[in-house]
Amino acid sequence: MNVIVVGANCGGSIAAGDLAATGANVVLLERDVKRKKPCGGALPPKALSEFGIPRAIVERKVKHAAVIGPSGRSVEINVRGTIEREDDYIIMLTREILDRALREKAQSAGADLREAAFVTQESQSDGSIRAKIRYRDGREEYLNCDALIGADGAGSTVAKAVGRPAVKHASAIQERLALPDAAMEYYEQRAELYLGDDISPDFYGWVFPKGDHVAVGTGCRPEHANRSYAFLEGVKARAGDKLRGAKRILLEGHPLPMSRNKKLVFGRTLLVGDAGGMVAHTSGEGIYFSMAAGRMAAQAVSGYFGYGGTLASYEKAWQKRYGAMFDFLEFLENVSYTSNKKREWFTDMCRVKAVQRLTFDSYLFKEMATVKPLDHLNLAYEGAISAVLNWWAVPRTPLCSAPPPITAKEAAIATRAALQAGVGIEDPSAA
Secondary structure, rough: EEEEOOOOHHHHHHHHHHHOOOOOOOEEEEOOOOOOOOOOOEEEOOOHHOOOOOOHHHOOOOEEEEOOOOOOOEEEOOOOOOOOOOOOOOEOOOOHHHHHHHHHHHHOOOOEHHHOEEEEEEEOOOOOOOOEEOOOOOEEEEEEEEEEEEOOOOOOOHHOOOOOOOOOOEEEOOOOOOOOOOOHHHHOOOEEEEEEEEOOEEEEEEEEEEEOOOOEEEEEEEHHHHHHHHHHHHHHHHHHHHHOOOEEEEEEEEEEOOOOOOEEEEEOOOEEEEHHHOOOOOOOHHHHHHHHHHHHHHHHHHHHHHHOOOOOOHHHHHHHHHHHHHHHHHHHHHHOOOOOHHHHHHHHHOOOHHHHHHHHHHHOOOOOOOOHHHHHHHHHHHHHHHHHHHHOOHHHHHHOHHHHHOOOHHHHHHHHHHHHHEEOOHHHHHH
């Protein structure tokens, strides 16, 4: 069995390693193995054992999270599920280090890693695939395979080659900031989420701790992309003195798919991760789901050629395992993120212990949490009280309004200037 996997990232490398371990001949393509993919880098601890991630690359264990609403009111949350466990924390790591570790693991299993880009493909009369690839030196080659797995990101060339309809992409922008020791100590086990029109009209902003820096970022829909840089400045302004003395390491941006593709199999081509729209609404999480999809895709390919299974089993397995969770998170995003009043209501709901426990039950174990009847009543009561306070009884003025629109050219100039400067930010609160 010959398989091509396009994209040596977390999902592609898991698929390539799993297939190579079964004896398949696997070619793993990566356009640029040195590329640093922008990413928040958060994972549940179960991913370590489930996907063989080396514990040595874990940089932080976040045990506390703060949700800061539009008015500046903050909710402090301990990371723990309904039943307290030793691994009640969120793993933080740097994405290129994770990708490299999983890529090397796939190579150890027998995958043939090639630094080349996928160009196009065509189906043969026997159902196999003839793929055209291009190496970094410009040389082109045709490869034949029995199946092809596309794990090449939100702008997937593989998806385009099989005629998958184009989907809208959100824009994420992130800075890596080195902080003085005292500031890093504050973020040692803490992550922050910021909500408000000054942060993003669509999603949230974040400050995530890494080994020697913090990742500060935000995201927005395409229609607001020309304000991405201003939204990033909004996150830093809100964090204020906590980022005093920061030194910029890197400014980066990337697209995120805004909708899930329920069709993941096109003939003998399977889509994984961002290429399949596998980014969870509300949280923007994609790493775990990409790795899970890579494993499911590998199992479907192996079963199809070894045991007479069907490639469509991949779609069914994904939908059965995660479909309800993705649907719920999309609903929650639409309910909670579309206005400052709703974001303030969402912040208040984060104070409810039942909400905290159910949220982390789902996040840590990647299963929809079971809600008891009494919890339903409690959540309804708390939600109604919070809604009354936020909508009528206690009007609250957001800290900041949305930044003014700028042109795409102005945004590009600002970003380019920041990259060229590469200097420290002495007082981010004044940004």
